[in-house]
Amino acid sequence: MTEQPVGGVEVKALPVARSEARLLVPALMFIALVVAAVASVGAPLITSVATSFHVSLDSAQWTLTVALLSGAVATPVLGRLGAGPHRRATILATLAVVVAGSALTVLPLPFGWLLAGRAAQGVGLGLTPLMMGVARDHLPEERSAAAIALISVVSIIGAGVGYPLAALVADLGGVRAAYGLGLVVTAAALLTAWRSMPEAPEGRSAHVDVAGALVLAAALLLVLFLVGERTLWSQHLAVAVGLAVVAVVLLCVWAVIEMRSTTPLVDVRAVRHPAVAGANLAMFVGGVGMYLLLTLITRYAQTPHSAGYGFGLTTFVAGLVLIPFSALGYVAGKLTPRARTRIADPLLLAGSAVVVGCGFALFAAARSDLAELFVAMGVLGFGVGSFTAAMPGVILAVTPRSETSSAMSFNYVVRSVGYSLGSAIGGLILATDTGPGHLFPDDNAYTTAALVGIAAMAITALTSLALARRTPATNPIEEPAGGTSHTTAP
Structure with a gap:
């Protein structure tokens, strides 16, 4: 057992053996990838669900929305439970709920049961911050930082993996087969967690x-x-x-x-710390812009030629457009920990926001060829990967080790709201420029939405730069011997 300073106070960590550490990191990444991918499975299946269950598209849309809602609600609760002594039990119980929900989506039950299953699957979105808490508690400091960055990234690129795969399976075997794939991988995630998740360090609070x-x-x-x-x-x-x-x-x-x-669910005093507050603001505004571009590109790719633009891609082929997003996002996630040794995390956030802004500019200026959409999606993926990999470093630099799960859970809630707002803003802009009696908006609507996205990323970059100027002067959040955190006056 070794001791590592956190916020100026020596606390005990529980590093695992070297051989176990090699297996722990892939396990944490796999679980984060699975829960993100399964939650995103609803997106490419909306039309298939509407057809198979004889419901409206608006009703079928809830197969995606209900998963995001349950994930946003569950995340802070799981974050607090994960900060206590029963983290392993919390992880296993949550994955068991996800597996049970996956079974409901496969069984030949009415539409209401499908929504219940999707809600249970969405609960798994709250596990990603707990994976970060495990990495910070049980890995050496230099390895935990890189592992946390990759966990953050795979939670984003999970959508890029799940979308085309679910669409392909649905084309081959129907909507139940696509959801069946979710059941297989969530069961594998539960088995992985049961075999690899260590117990939390002693002395943590169990109150919620x-x-x-x-x-x-x-x-x-x-x-x-x-x-x-x-x-x-x-x-x-x-x-x-x-x-x-x-x-x-x-x-x-x-x-x-x-x-x-x-025993607060979220330490509001910690959230008020300048570094944490600035990071959450950047995450919120940046999340709006990032998800806005993601939805714009995928919708544009599927718009039929009869609209005067677009490529009329099928759901599966449109999902392939997400491959550059996932691939370059992962590359950025691998490179960011090395960049952090030379560049401060807030500056990395600002640079990543500029990269995403460049993706918007590319989409606004050149989208007449499918290759241009692939390039724009790749630029977006690299920017999002770098941004999400750098974000935990800003928050955890001033967060006690025992509050890792809780602090990152709050950040993930902020991200979920930002993503949802980005999707809504994109839909609103496109709907505003859709003429009476027309199914599709004017091509200029996409340019307008891209300019809004550029503005959002500019605000994100400026917020991050302001955070970079304040970071050296901020004081860390201290963790006293009892394990309960508080903040020093900034």
Whole structure:
């Protein structure tokens, strides 16, 4: 057992044996990849679900939305449970829920059961921060930083892996076969976790702020529901505004509860630290831009030639456009830990935002050839991979080891909301430029959306640069002997 300083205080870590460490990193990456890929499986199957279950496309869309909602709600709760002494049990129980949900998607049951299964699968999205907590607790510091960066990246590129694979299996064997693939890989992830997950270090708190969890869950459900239901804003504006006010009030109530709790779900004081607050702001705005470009390119690729633009690609072939995104995202994730030895994490965030902005510029200026979409998607993947690999370093540099899962869980919730908002903004811009009686928007709508994305990434880059200027002057969050964290005055 070795000791490593965290926030100026010596705390005990539990490194695993060298042979076990070699197996632990691939296991952590595999689990993060599986839960991300399975949650994204709903995207290419929406049309197939609508046809197979005889429901509307709006109803079928919930097979994707419900997974994102359950993931956003479960993430902070799992983050707190993962910060306690029962992290291994939490991981195994969560994967068991995901496997059970996967079984529901395969069995010949009515549509409601499919939604329930997709909701259970989405819970797995909350496991990624726990994988980071395991890496930080049980790997040497130099290895844990690289492992955490890769875990963060594979949680993004999982969508790029799951989308074309699910589309191919659905074309060959139908929607149940595609969901069956999810059952196989989630069962493999559960077996992997059972064999490889170590116990959490001793001395961690096991308490969970139930009241805070319920209030935050209600607020997040409202926020993500309002973001995803664009028709509510256009047809029932008063209701949408009223629900938005309720969501803001709930978030304020949640913040008060967390400030007064001795065992908060999320350490709000830590979130207020300049480095953490700046990183979460950059994640939110950057997430809006990143997901906006991802949805723009995939939708453009599938638009039929009759619209006057687009390539009319099938779901599977359109999914292949995501391959450059995944491949270059992984490359960026491997390179970023080396770059961190020479470049500060906030500067890497700023540079990554500029790269994503260049992807927007390429898409806005040149999209008449399919190869140009591949290039733009590759640039996006490299920027997103670098951004997500650098993000944990900014937050964890001022976060106690015991709060790794909780701190990163909050960041992942922020990312989920940003991604959802990016998707909604893209849909709103395209819908605004869709003429009466037309199914597809004008080509200029994509240029407008790209310019909005460039603005979002510019804000992200400026926020990251401001964070870089403040980082040397900020004080770390300290972890006293009892394991409960607090912040020093910034």
